[in-house]
Amino acid sequence: MSLGITVSASLAVSQPARAAAPWEFWPEANAFLSLSPQTRIFLDAAYADGKESDHAALDLGAYLDISLKPIKRKLQTLDWQRSRYFWARIGYDRVYKVTGRTGAEVTENRGIVSFYGKALLPAEVVLEVRVRADLRWIGEDYSTRYRVRSEITREFTVLDHTVVPYFNVEWFYDTRYDGWARTLYQIGSEVTLTTHFRYEIYLARQTDRLPKDSDLNAFGVNFKWYY
Numbered sequence: 763m764s765l766g767i768t769v770s771a772s773l774a775v776s777q778p779a780r781a782a783a784p785w786e787f788w789p790e791a792n793a794f795l796s797l798s799p800q801t802r803i804f805l806d807a808a809y810a811d812g813k814e815s816d817h818a819a820l821d822l823g824a825y826l827d828i829s830l831k832p833i834k835r836k837l838q839t840l841d842w843q844r845s846r847y848f849w850a851r852i853g854y855d856r857v858y859k860v861t862g863r864t865g866a867e868v869t870e871n872r873g874i875v876s877f878y879g880k881a882l883l884p885a886e887v888v889l890e891v892r893v894r895a896d897l898r899w900i901g902e903d904y905s906t907r908y909r910v911r912s913e914i915t916r917e918f919t920v921l922d923h924t925v926v927p928y929f930n931v932e933w934f935y936d937t938r939y940d941g942w943a944r945t946l947y948q949i950g951s952e953v954t955l956t957t958h959f960r961y962e963i964y965l966a967r968q969t970d971r972l973p974k975d976s977d978l979n980a981f982g983v984n985f986k987w988y989y
Contacts, residue, residue, distance in 0.1 A: 783977035786811050788966070790984040794842070800829045802842060804851065809860070813968070813980070818860040825853025825874065843878075844888065844917065844926070851876040855896075873897035887916050907943075908935040924954040939972040950982070960986040 790808040797803060804825040811818040829842075829849045843849070857870035876894040883889055889912070896907040913930035928951065934944035950964025962984040970976045 783967075783979050786813070786978060786980045788813060788980045788982040790982065792984060792986045794986070794988045796842075796989065802827045804853070806855075810980070813978075819869070820858040820860050821855055822858070823853055823855040823874070825851050827851050841924075844915070846878075847880045849878050851878070869900065871899045883914075885916070887914060889914055905936065905938045907937070909933070925951060927951040936972065941972050943970060943972040945969045945971075948982075952986075958988050960988070962986065 788808065788810045790806065792807075793803075793805040795803040795805070804823075804827055806821070806823040806825070808821045808823075809818070810821070813819070827842075827849060828851070829846050851874070853874045855870075855872040855874060856868060857872065859867050859869040874894065874896055876892055878890060878892050880891075881889045892909075892911040892913070894909040894911070896909065898905050898907060909932055911930055911932035913928055915926050915928040918925045918927075927949075929949045930947070932946040932948075933942055934946070935941070936943040945968075947967040948964050950962060952960055952962040954960045962982075964982045964984075966978075966980040966982055968978040968980065970978075
């Protein structure tokens with residue numbers, strides 16, 4: 763299983779592009795604030811060049827995560843997200859265009875609704891499927907983007923720290939173009955250092971088909987705080 767994931771991800775990330783694909787750095791920071799055993803607040807700040815638009819953008823978001831009562835036994839992990847078979851996320855994103863001369867200006871307001879479901883596979887591998895709708899106001903124009911992501915994870919313990927490698931593929935349907943506009947591949951790992959802090963590193967391959975063909979590679983780092 764792990765060999766297949768590695769090979770598939772390597773092909774996705776390193777396959778020859780129609781033209782030489784640029785590399786970008788995608789830093790991100792998250793904060794998770796527990797409200798109750800069933801709910802938490804998720805705050806997100808992410809910077810990227812080419813991930814959400816053709817220019818550098820700062821994405822700031824606030825969300826409410828809601829755990830729905832499982833119909834099966836609890837997954838054998840203490841992690842809030844990985845221990846739930848079914849949960850939802852609703853929230854709001856504000857995307858800023860970042861330029862050297864003008865600083866930052868709002869380019870998009872976005873409402874988000876997501877649902878997550880899991881299945882336990884052999885060898886303690888977990889399959890998670892996420893369906894998400896982005897309700898987008900770009901300037902004065904409204905559109906919707908539908909996103910479907912399939913992810914495989916496996917939890918390990920290394921030197922008393924939890925390590926979770928993963929591989930996922932996400933497909934984007936954009937109503938502005940009435941078609942499947944983008945595919946995003948990611949392979950990476952999350953490492954738990956303390957009860958309150960984790961970090962995640964990954965490689966990404968982004969392939970856009972609409973409104974034009976383009977490719978992008980990225981190295982991402984995500985720092986996560988839990989309270």
